[in-house]
Amino acid sequence: MSANTPAGPAIDWDSLPYGGDLFGEMYLADQEVQAVTAASAGRNLLPGLIACGVGAAAAAWLAEHYHFPIILLGLLVGLSLNFVAREPGTHAGLDFASRTFLRWGIVLLGLQVTVAQIGSLGPAPFGALLVVMAATFAAGIAGARLAGQSRFAGILAGGATAICGASAALALYGVIGKDRLSQAQFALTLVGVSLASALAMSLYPPLAALLGLDDRQAGFLIGASVHDVAQAIGGGYAFSDSAGSYATVVKLSRVALLAPVVALVSVAIGSTGGAAGRPWFRRLAPPWFIVAFLGVVAVNSLVALPADCADGALAVSKGLLLLAVTATAMRSRMDLLMQMGWRATVPVLAATLASFAAALCFVVVLL
Numbered sequence: 001m002s003a004n005t006p007a008g009p010a011i012d013w014d015s016l017p018y019g020g021d022l023f024g025e026m027y028l029a030d031q032e033v034q035a036v037t038a039a040s041a042g043r044n045l046l047p048g049l050i051a052c053g054v055g056a057a058a059a060a061w062l063a064e065h066y067h068f069p070i071i072l073l074g075l076l077v078g079l080s081l082n083f084v085a086r087e088p089g090t091h092a093g094l095d096f097a098s099r100t101f102l103r104w105g106i107v108l109l110g111l112q113v114t115v116a117q118i119g120s121l122g123p124a125p126f127g128a129l130l131v132v133m134a135a136t137f138a139a140g141i142a143g144a145r146l147a148g149q150s151r152f153a154g155i156l157a158g159g160a161t162a163i164c165g166a167s168a169a170l171a172l173y174g175v176i177g178k179d180r181l182s183q184a185q186f187a188l189t190l191v192g193v194s195l196a197s198a199l200a201m202s203l204y205p206p207l208a209a210l211l212g213l214d215d216r217q218a219g220f221l222i223g224a225s226v227h228d229v230a231q232a233i234g235g236g237y238a239f240s241d242s243a244g245s246y247a248t249v250v251k252l253s254r255v256a257l258l259a260p261v262v263a264l265v266s267v268a269i270g271s272t273g274g275a276a277g278r279p280w281f282r283r284l285a286p287p288w289f290i291v292a293f294l295g296v297v298a299v300n301s302l303v304a305l306p307a308d309c310a311d312g313a314l315a316v317s318k319g320l321l322l323l324a325v326t327a328t329a330m331r332s333r334m335d336l337l338m339q340m341g342w343r344a345t346v347p348v349l350a351a352t353l354a355s356f357a358a359a360l361c362f363v364v365v366l367l
Contacts, residue, residue, distance in 0.1 A: 048093020078329025105320030110296030143350025157347030223250025
């Protein structure tokens with residue numbers, strides 16, 4: 001057959017992009033790569049955000065009607081809806097919510113604290129509070145070691161119990177990272193911290209009365225050892241108004257220490273991934289949202305903001321943290337949760353007992 005035929009010029013098959021692709025494998029592979037690239041370039045946050053918002057709204061409704069801790073409900077609702085994460089289209093929105101909403105929720109939490117509140121505590125009680133927090137943190141790490149858990153699980157449990165419960169757990173998990181601690185372990189720790197905080201709010205006020213503590217002693221005990229901010233304040237006022245006021249100051253002093261503790265943890269454990277190649281001063285720098293938290297505390301200390309502004313910021317902060325918790329729970333794997341068993345709760349239990357024991361010792365000796 002000649003090079004030129006009545007049907008037209010000869011076809012140079014070697015010059016065609018898929019000329020040697022007899023069965024089309026190269027063409028199909030190239031099309032699949034292009035489809036994945038296009039999907040990742042224009043990934044849509046909306047499906048994941050909608051799923052997360054529905055779960056968070058359900059948790060808020062249940063918390064309002066049944067008076068149960070809202071963060072714990074968000075976690076449980078998110079775990080019950082984790083089948084949603086089997087759809088890849090939800091991953092971008094869920095990851096965005098668990099990361100970005102968390103950081104801004106922590107920043108807005110700074111509007112609840114002022115330097116004057118911390119100073120009103122006094123040097124001796126503040127020093128005692130630092131010792132209580134250090135003992136709690138150490139107990140979480142020791143409990144993790146005894147239970148065969150990683151040190152990151154101990155850091156998370158001890159830090160969350162020592163500072164402000166779920167908010168601190170979210171902030172610490174933001175610097176630990178899911179490559180060093182699984183989302184399943186984080187979810188279990190969050191469940192343990194929330195349950196322990198709810199039990200402490202119910203048990204510590206009657207225990208303080210049984211031990212014959214006065215208002216100041218009870219306020220310090222509850223403010224220094226109950227994990228969550230709202231539950232610590234509520235537990236204090238359950239004892240008396242005077243104890244509630246003192247518990248509020250003690251608890252907010254713990255919240256103010258969120259930034260330095262998270263910054264120290266970030267420096268101690270180092271960065272993950274490619275961040276290890278950055279200059280040393282970049283590696284030592286705390287996360288941006290912790291710096292922003294300190295900035296908000298400074299502004300709140302210098303400028304008297306209206307009460308409505310502070311209340312609104314607290315509501316927004318709680319909403320963002322609820323969305324972050326729900327999204328994180330939805331991305332957790334239930335099979336890993338089932339495999340961990342009771343050992344995953346040991347760090348939280350150890351930190352909770354240490355927090356109460358250390359605070360009670362200082363109440364008896366110091367106040």
